[in-house]
Amino acid sequence: MTATVVSEVNRPYVPTGGAKLTAEIEVEPGRLEESPTRQIALCIDASGSMAGDDIEQARAGAEWVFGLLDEDDYISIIAFDNEVTTVLAPTRWGTISRETAVNAVADISAGGGTDMYSGLLEAKASLQDLPTDDNTARRVLLLSDGKDNSHDPEAFGTLAREIDTEGIRIKAAGIGSDYREETIRTLGTVARGEWTHLDAAGDIESFFGDAVEEAGTVVAPDARLELDVADGVEVSEVYRSLPQTQSVDPNWEDNTAVVPLPDLLDRETQRVVLKIHAPPNDPQDAVSLADVSLSAGGETTRESITVDYTDDEAKLAEHNEQVDVDHRQTVIKTELGKGNVAEAQTQLERMTRIHGEDTEAVQTAERETRIVMEGGRKEQNKATKIVTDEGIQK
Numbered sequence: 383m384t385a386t387v388v389s390e391v392n393r394p395y396v397p398t399g400g401a402k403l404t405a406e407i408e409v410e411p412g413r414l415e416e417s418p419t420r421q422i423a424l425c426i427d428a429s430g431s432m433a434g435d436d437i438e439q440a441r442a443g444a445e446w447v448f449g450l451l452d453e454d455d456y457i458s459i460i461a462f463d464n465e466v467t468t469v470l471a472p473t474r475w476g477t478i479s480r481e482t483a484v485n486a487v488a489d490i491s492a493g494g495g496t497d498m499y500s501g502l503l504e505a506k507a508s509l510q511d512l513p514t515d516d517n518t519a520r521r522v523l524l525l526s527d528g529k530d531n532s533h534d535p536e537a538f539g540t541l542a543r544e545i546d547t548e549g550i551r552i553k554a555a556g557i558g559s560d561y562r563e564e565t566i567r568t569l570g571t572v573a574r575g576e577w578t579h580l581d582a583a584g585d586i587e588s589f590f591g592d593a594v595e596e597a598g599t600v601v602a603p604d605a606r607l608e609l610d611v612a613d614g615v616e617v618s619e620v621y622r623s624l625p626q627t628q629s630v631d632p633n634w635e636d637n638t639a640v641v642p643l644p645d646l647l648d649r650e651t652q653r654v655v656l657k658i659h660a661p662p663n664d665p666q667d668a669v670s671l672a673d674v675s676l677s678a679g680g681e682t683t684r685e686s687i688t689v690d691y692t693d694d695e696a697k698l699a700e701h702n703e704q705v706d707v708d709h710r711q712t713v714i715k716t717e718l719g720k721g722n723v724a725e726a727q728t729q730l731e732r733m734t735r736i737h738g739e740d741t742e743a744v745q746t747a748e749r750e751t752r753i754v755m756e757g758g759r760k761e762q763n764k765a766t767k768i769v770t771d772e773g774i775q776k
Contacts, residue, residue, distance in 0.1 A: 384681075385676055385679075388407070391403040391504070398663060400659070402657060407656075407685070408651055408653050415601070418517045418519040419454050420455040423459070423505040428461040428547065429493070431492075431527055436492075440490070448480055453474070454478075457474065458470050458509065464497050471508070490567065496529060499537065505743075520551065526566070526708075555579070557582075574645070579762070599648040601679065602681070604678070604681050607676055608640050608675040610673040615661060620655075622641075627715040665693060667691075668688050670686045670688050671688065719766035720762070723755050730751055
């Protein structure tokens with residue numbers, strides 16, 4: 383892996399009195415050199431509401447996963463209703479027959495309540511003591527159609543952070559219309575994974591299969607950006623823009639803002655957008671506001687967010703509009719993903735005033751806002767994805 387990091391700001395020239403800027407950091411992970419070892423925990427809701435097609439397709443989805451595993455991969459399967467069952471203890475795939483695994487899955491049946499919290503705890507425990515290195519991709523794939531009425535989204539956020547510290551990413555899927563969306567979204571966002579909505583039982587197999595195949599493209603797990611900011615510089619409104627728009631609360635270590643990233647995937651761009659306040663300064667060139675470091679796969683790549691301070695009005699008028707557009711678009715998409723249409727409309731109004739109603743990004747945001755207003759959870763989830771210049775939806 384040879385990752386590259388590039389930063390841009392919307393205003394390369396800053397007045398000596400200081401200014402609030404928009405910055406964008408793009409990470410290009412490079413190519414996959416060696417396939418990672420995958421450690422997968424399927425965490426399946428087996429409550430009464432999953433009876434019928436949902437639980438049948440969950441079993442079929444697990445069997446589909448078996449066909450995607452390599453000998454050195456590990457698999458565990460946890461089912462939860464009002465109790466937790468270890469259907470398959472963490473097992474190296476090369477040491478178990480497919481028939482044994484299929485027979486274990488066949489015993490999953492639906493009935494009882496929804497203790498999702500305990501299910502996730504057991505899924506975490508099934509992976510956390512397995513041997514790992516810099517080429518291990520760890521995933522909990524959560525599927526649920528209901529609500530855990532004993533734990534609120536904040537409690538799940540705390541649990542997701544604990545899971546994240548073990549190097550485990552959560553892919554969380556809610557199926558149907560009765561699951562607690564905020565919980566599913568929190569789990570996927572906090573643990574640097576992804577959250578998604580499934581319309582029907584027929585989508586389960588693809589959810590499991592796509593997540594396992596994606597884990598096989600990891601070039602660097604447990605990646606993070608560090609922004610070592612200069613004196614007087616402030617960082618705010620931080621978002622992961624690619625692969626899924628998500629708001630981020632950076633961790634601060636002295637003057638360094640740490641932005642955790644999803645695992646870096648083969649040739650998949652990641653982007654972080656943020657606001658950065660440049661304090662007053664004397665006229666001078668190439669002033670570093672923040673030294674940026676990408677830590678991933680045992681390697682460190684460095685970049686710097688720099689500006690020129692000047693009183694030259696012509697230079698101060700220079701503006702990189704696309705950086706502004708990317709940030710505003712990310713904010714709008716994140717709010718739409720939460721179902722906060724009113725806030726998305728407020729941001730859209732600001733975007734329209736600044737960039738004009740004929741701008742392609744403004745028109746796209748208007749269309750997506752209207753679709754979410756008229757649609758449901760599927761449309762909210764879709765709104766969090768950005769189509770790149772290459773036309774690939776991340």
